[in-house]
Amino acid sequence: MNVWLDPLIESVVKCIIVLALLMATAGYLTLVERKLLARMQSRYGPNRAGPLGLLQPLADGIKLLLKEPITPRAVKIPVYLAAPAISLFVAIMAFAVVPLGPAFYLWGHQRTMAVADVNIGVLYLLAILSLGVYGIVLGSWGSSNRYSLLGGLRSSAQMISYELSLGLSLIGVVLLAGTLSPIGIVQAQNHRPLTWFFLLQPVGFALFSIGAFAETNRAPFDLAEAEQELTGGYHTEYPGMRFGLYYIAEYMNMTTLSALVATLFLGGWVGIGNGIFFDITATPWAQILGVFWFLVKAALFLFLFIWVRATLPRIRYDKLMWFGWKILLPLAVLNLLVTALYVSLS
């Protein structure tokens, strides 16, 4: 096929698949979360719209679209309208470097299952993830509302504090893998059995998980949208689908970070027991099974998101800062130091 047309078509097809996958996951994650939360509180959750409540996300979407888009008089229009879009943009962008499965050959070319096979993928991820705070801060500032601004301030302080330990925990993984490419990191975890990085880097895994909760503004770190004292925080002034964008962005962020955990710590697309009992990469089922294992691992971490939300109350603001700076950061530095020593000595 044409030399430049072929990669173009490949990229477009991958983009469409990943976008559709993300949208569907984010939509149905809202239903799964409501159902699981309900069960953890001895309730049923949504079960009226369609069989088992499966049409609930559609009904929610239609409701949000039909709502009147009220624009408060004092808002700073360009900032106010751009902010939710930035949130969503960041949530989608981060997924671009996540490989869904092993590479395969089609029409004489090797195709990776990530939208972009970037050799500095982890760096790209850190850059994109730290952009995420702009969506919230700009939205809260553009709303010209005190509660919103308080939410935005909390969120910016929180994200900056927790991103430090998040980034440092990733460097441990990068040191062990010797590469910044997510595909390379998955391969590095599967050279030998039992070398998935959550086993080799338990502290790093814990730090990254905690950072992921803070990064997505999820309980117990959901201070930016504390309903009780901030009446919704940064999205107080957003009606209908504008709020919907923030909502979808939150769930997409959860999905993206779960996919990242699966890739960077849980061995990516390689299944349990592979390399010990059998070698899956040798069979033609490798691609399908690979995607399956990847989705299972990401789903496990998504379950953890919901499980923790049902369990933990919100952390007090000063404790949040104390925890971030005085516990997580020293731990992250220590973890990095030990890992660096180990890598340089071996």
Place this chain on the structure above:
Amino acid sequence: MAILEFARGLGVTFKNMVRPPQTIQYPEQRRRLPERTRGRHVLHRYENGLERCIGCYLCAGACPADCIYIEAAENTPDNRVSAGERYARIYEIDELRCIFCGFCEEACPTGAITLEPILDISDYSRGPLIYTKDMLLEPPRDLDSMPA
């Protein structure tokens, strides 16, 4: 230590997740109410199908919320409705005004009106919540199927 407590908390939520929910799925499943629950009113009949209500206005007089409206009429030999001299030609209860105190039940000399464990009294407007006699009256029993 904090981590142990965290794990214990996760255990509690997980245990609750695998247990069946407590919710009663209302329109399909209903809670069994105590026999003497004071819910919606029901007007009763005697065994032979005649109405118990004799149109004496005692319930309307006893009602603190003034929600019972009655117009009585004479029983005639060819139109015998109740067992007494008179019967209630119109019997209306405004269920929105009713405070479900049960005084009407106590005031009734013939046991014609009782409060039953019926709680699904709701509508989209006020009109349908003024219950008329045909809505309150229990259906006549099938006299043919009864033992003589």
